[in-house]
Ligand SMILES: Nc1nc2c(ncn2[C@@H]2O[C@H](COP(=O)(O)OP(=O)(O)OP(=O)(O)O)[C@@H](O)[C@H]2O)c(=O)[nH]1
């Protein structure tokens with residue numbers, strides 16, 4: 001395996017559709033809950049320890065070779081908002097296209113055949129990591145990082161934040177990212193014995209509610 | 225006049241069913257995909273609408289719009305009933321219209337794929353970019369050829385300024401020539417500057433909203449389509 005593949009997978013420029021999504025940041029900006037660097041930092045910390053942790057657990061389990069279709073169900077159970085389910089599957093479909101070009105594998109082909117309309121993005125991310133020869137912990141890192149890098153990039157555009165301050169938000173979250181990724185990978189190890197119930201199921205009700213409101217808005221810059 | 229780039233049809237490499245490969249999943253030559261880019265308000269949607277009206281009797285057409293903030297372009301086309309509703313799809317671009325047509329084309333490819341799934345084989349897919357700046361260009365993974373639409377009211381020095389859209393697009397449309405007298409635009413200078421920037425690549429000066437104004441653009445599409453259909457699958 002080549003660890004450097006993780007840099008490719010986690011690169012914000014990896015062409016998998018993420019640039020059109022804000023991870024709930026646009027809804028938070030609209031509601032003025034995120035309005036400056038400090039509130040962005042708190043938003044990201046909250047998202048990382050809830051949606052980010054859940055995504056990291058699913059990704060780690062998929063990277064460990066656990067049945068992606070069962071993980072799909074586990075992702076649905078952890079995603080009560082229909083808007084977020086739809087956004088997650090759409091992003092999963094787009095990631096699948098990019099991953100099959102970057103790291104072709106029979107497992108990715110099989111998932112694409114089983115879920116032509118898309119599988120949940122963290123599940124695809126984990127399987128992409130696996131196809132790239134990466135470990136479950138690597139996959140957890142990619143998912144956890146993405147849960148905060150997307151909102152930060154979107155907020156730089158939405159609020160015209162100083163990009164250096166915004167990047168510092170991500171840098172200061174490094175210890176939290178380590179913690180979340182390690183916890184997610186550890187939970188994924190317990191899946192063979194305990195089933196998908198072993199995976200994190202932390203919820204962020206406000207992200208769910210505002211995601212539903214966001215898709216109803218007639219004018220928005222980001223799809224989610 | 226040469227109508228085509230030497231690299232008119234990108235190397236076929238298979239990146240999934242709706243990548244740049246020339247062949248669809250059924251082995252038939254897939255639809256020709258044409259991108260329309262250009263500054264805000266230059267007449268991209270008006271061009272798409274006029275092309276649909278002119279070509280829909282002879283071709284099976286679908287449209288993808290890239291709306292920055294709303295679904296306005298898609299809704300305009302629906303209101304004008306230039307095509308049945310199921311032939312028009314809107315893609316959301318996330319504050320960065322050029323990213324969605326060049327750096328990360330995932331959402332647009334997905335829209336193309338969905339249209340093909342629902343409608344069956346198509347002849348032509350028009351992809352309108354969100355209004356952007358003079359550097360916006362389409363990826364070869366998304367389109368087979370691109371039209372850049374500017375207008376005389378945006379300043380008659382735009383062809384001279386150049387930029388990738390003006391210099392490298394497969395067809396440059398200088399639109400709203402009907403407004404030239406009102407805005408004091410020098411059409412001859414615009415044509416001359418475009419020629420200097422583009423060499424043998426074609427340019428048309430027209431007003432797509434006037435009667436017959438779309439004809440040179442529609443004729444160019446017909447030519448591209450003939451070459452595309454004749455090409456290797
Ligand atoms: N006079 C004149 N007006 C035109 C012509 N073509 C388009 N327009 C008008 O120019 C305005 C903008 O046209 P659109 O087709 O919406 O422009 P667009 O490039 O799609 O704009 P965005 O998608 O917002 O970037 C509309 O009011 C059109 O009616 C033309 O040939 N002559």
Ligand SMILES: [Mg+2]
Pocket residue numbers: 268269270297352
């Ligand atoms: Mg338009």
